Amino acid sequence: MKSGVATRLRENPSEVSIEEFGVTVLHNFLNIWGGCRLPATKAGPLLDAVRTIHPQLSVVRNQNLLEAKLSQPPLSKLIPRSYDSLRLLGATGSTVTTKLLHLLNPEFFVLWDGNIRTVACSKLGIPKSRDDGETYGQFMLMQQREAEEVVRDFRRDNQGNPADYISAKLGYDPPKSLVRFLDEYNFLQIRLHGSCPFPPRWVPGT
Numbered sequence: 001m002k003s004g005v006a007t008r009l010r011e012n013p014s015e016v017s018i019e020e021f022g023v024t025v026l027h028n029f030l031n032i033w034g035g036c037r038l039p040a041t042k043a044g045p046l047l048d049a050v051r052t053i054h055p056q057l058s059v060v061r062n063q064n065l066l067e068a069k070l071s072q073p074p075l076s077k078l079i080p081r082s083y084d085s086l087r088l089l090g091a092t093g094s095t096v097t098t099k100l101l102h103l104l105n106p107e108f109f110v111l112w113d114g115n116i117r118t119v120a121c122s123k124l125g126i127p128k129s130r131d132d133g134e135t136y137g138q139f140m141l142m143q144q145r146e147a148e149e150v151v152r153d154f155r156r157d158n159q160g161n162p163a164d165y166i167s168a169k170l171g172y173d174p175p176k177s178l179v180r181f182l183d184e185y186n187f188l189q190i191r192l193h194g195s196c197p198f199p200p201r202w203v204p205g206t
Contacts, residue, residue: 010061010104013051021047025103034099042092049089050100053082057104064107065179066148070141079140080133087133094131102179110143111183112136115190147178158204165204 005024008015022043030036038046059074068075087097094117101109112120120139121128154162167175 006103009050013047013054016047018044018047025100029103030096030099034095036096036099038092038096042090046090046092046096046100049086050104052089053085054104056085057082060105060108063105064177065110065140065144066151068108068144070137070144076137079137082133083136084133094136098136107177107179110140110179112139112186116186119186119190143179143182147182150178154204 005016005020009021009025022040026038026040026043026046030038056078059078060068063075070076070079082101083097086092086100087094090097090100093114095111095113098109098111098113102111117131117135117139118128120142121130121135124135124138124142126135126138150162154165158165161178163178163181164175166181167173
């Protein structure tokens with residue numbers, strides 16, 4: 001993403017113009033990277049939606065998925081409200097909504113799409129067609145538990161952060177966050193129908 005646009009969007013979205021948002025966020029991030037098919041006319045409504053919910057997201061500005069107290073107020077209320085507000089104000093679907101939330105805090109908000117949501121709803125024991133902030137909040141809690149399990153397993157025989165370790169092994173610079181690796185794992189689980197291949201030898205414990 002063009003240097004500076006993401007930072008300004010997170011800190012003060014009023015400093016991002018519709019033209020910048022349309023090219024850098026809508027076209028490059030959502031459509032090209034994210035595989036969405038949004039028309040250029042959506043740039044204005046989506047940017048307005050981000051600007052509207054921005055003040056309430058100050059609570060999570062410096063938080064990450066592992067350490068946040070998701071089950072307690074204010075986050076237990078904030079996550080559903082932010083999801084519902086952004087989706088309603090931006091008149092967009094669940095995929096775009098979580099991609100924008102993730103862009104606003106890539107260490108905190110986990111992405112999902114229709115397929116990931118369907119699988120998550122099945123695991124959570126709720127209707128697969130349910131798509132609202134409450135469901136996304138439960139999904140975030142589930143992803144936090146999985147992230148905690150990953151870190152626990154990694155630190156039995158290693159030190160540091162598993163995301164940094166994997167990033168170094170795969171040559172990612174800058175390193176990817178644990179949230180991004182969770183998203184890639186969710187995607188691969190669906191793509192491979194729940195059957196992940198054998199891990200490389202450098203994976204701890206293999």
